[in-house]
Amino acid sequence: MKNVPFLSFEESNKTIKAEILESFESFFDNGWYVLGENVKNFEQQYASFSQVDYAVGVSNGLDALHIALKSLGIGEGDEVIIPSNTYIATALAVSYVGATPIFVEPDTDTYNLDPNKLENSITSKTKAIMPVHLYGQACEMQAIMKIAEKHRLFVIEDNAQSQGASYNGKLTGSWGDINGTSFYPGKNLGALGDAGGITTNNKELAQKAAVLRNYGSEKKYYNEVIGFNMRLDECQAGFLSIKLRYLNDWIRQRQEIAGWYNEVLKNFSDLILPKVAENSTHSYHLYVIRTNKRDELQKHLADNGVGSLIHYPIPPHLQQAYKNLGFKKGDFPIAEELADTSLSLPIWPGMTIEMIEMIADIIKSFKI
Numbered sequence: 001m002k003n004v005p006f007l008s009f010e011e012s013n014k015t016i017k018a019e020i021l022e023s024f025e026s027f028f029d030n031g032w033y034v035l036g037e038n039v040k041n042f043e044q045q046y047a048s049f050s051q052v053d054y055a056v057g058v059s060n061g062l063d064a065l066h067i068a069l070k071s072l073g074i075g076e077g078d079e080v081i082i083p084s085n086t087y088i089a090t091a092l093a094v095s096y097v098g099a100t101p102i103f104v105e106p107d108t109d110t111y112n113l114d115p116n117k118l119e120n121s122i123t124s125k126t127k128a129i130m131p132v133h134l135y136g137q138a139c140e141m142q143a144i145m146k147i148a149e150k151h152r153l154f155v156i157e158d159n160a161q162s163q164g165a166s167y168n169g170k171l172t173g174s175w176g177d178i179n180g181t182s183f184y185p186g187k188n189l190g191a192l193g194d195a196g197g198i199t200t201n202n203k204e205l206a207q208k209a210a211v212l213r214n215y216g217s218e219k220k221y222y223n224e225v226i227g228f229n230m231r232l233d234e235c236q237a238g239f240l241s242i243k244l245r246y247l248n249d250w251i252r253q254r255q256e257i258a259g260w261y262n263e264v265l266k267n268f269s270d271l272i273l274p275k276v277a278e279n280s281t282h283s284y285h286l287y288v289i290r291t292n293k294r295d296e297l298q299k300h301l302a303d304n305g306v307g308s309l310i311h312y313p314i315p316p317h318l319q320q321a322y323k324n325l326g327f328k329k330g331d332f333p334i335a336e337e338l339a340d341t342s343l344s345l346p347i348w349p350g351m352t353i354e355m356i357e358m359i360a361d362i363i364k365s366f367k368i
C-alpha cells in the first residue's frame, strides 16, 4: 500500500512549477531583492483577495501579529484576550509588546473563541481581542465585534490558518482593526519559505505597519520610530502572487477532501469530526478529528504509512515558556482536553478519494 504523508506539495507544485521558475528568473535578473515591485504588487493583490483596502507584506505570521499589536500602541500593562487553545505564536506576539495574554476557553464544537465567555475576562486593562480562526474555520465575528465595540476594544484577527474563510459572507482578515496572517509553506497560501502579511482598512495603521517592518523608516535613513527588520522578501512575494491565483481552487479541493472524510468517517466509534458553525465557512487548513485513544490511533496510522500531526499537544498556558504566568493543569480544561484528544489527518490539494478511503479503512481497522 502506498504511503500518504501528512503534507505533500507534489501536486500543487506541479501546477505552478513553470510559473515559479519564470518568476525566479525575472527576480534574479532584475537585481532588486528587497521591497520592490513584487512586494508592492503582491500587497495589492492580497488586499484585493481579502477585500480590504491595504495589505502589508512582512517576514512571517508571528511578526505580522507583533507589528499589528505594536501599531495599535498596545504594550506594557495592557491585556489582550486570546483563545486558550491556539498556536503559541498568538501568545508570543502579545508578550513581545510587553502585554499579558489572557486566555479564554473555546467553544467545544468549533474550537474557536467562545463569544459567550469573553465578557467575563474583560478588565480595565483589556485593550484588544485576538480571535484565531483555528484550523481554517471563521470565528463568530459578528458577536465578537459587538462585544469589542461595547467595551471599546481593538480586534486583531489571527488569520494565519484561514485565508479564504468567511463569516456571514465577510472574509476573515477583513473584520478586525488590523489583522495578521502567515504564508508559512504549509498554510493555505504558503510561500517557499517564511512570509506573512497584515490586512487592514485603516490607512494610518497600514502606514504604521509598513514603517515598523522597515526599521521604523519611511524615507531611507530617516528613522521615525524604533522599528524592526521584518520585511517580506521580493522573491517570496513573486511566488505568492502566483500561488494566490490558485488559492480559491486549492481551498475548494480542501473542502471537497473534508467532505469525503466526513462521509467515510461518520458514526464511527467515538470519533468526533469537525463541525462548522452556522454562518461560518471552513477553509480546512487542517482536518482535525478527536478520539480518547488519540495516541494509539496516531501510532496505528503511522504503522500503516499514514502521516498525522497533533495541533497542538500542549496549550500555551502549560508551556514551559509561560510558567511565569503561574497556570497549572486544570486551569483551562477545554484547551487541555483538545490537546489530549485532537489528531490532524492529511489534507492537501491533490489528495484523491482513494487516499481518503484508504485512510478511513486503516482507521476503521483500529479497535477504538
Ligand SMILES: *Cc1c(COP(=O)(O)O)cnc(C)c1O
Pocket (backbone or CB within 6 Å): 060, 061, 062, 063, 086, 087, 089, 090, 132, 158, 160, 161, 181, 182, 183, 184, 194, 195, 196
Ligand atoms: C502559523 C501560525 C502563526 C505564525 O505564523 P509563522 O509564519 O509561522 O510565524 C500564528 N498563528 C497561528 C494560529 C498559526 O497557525
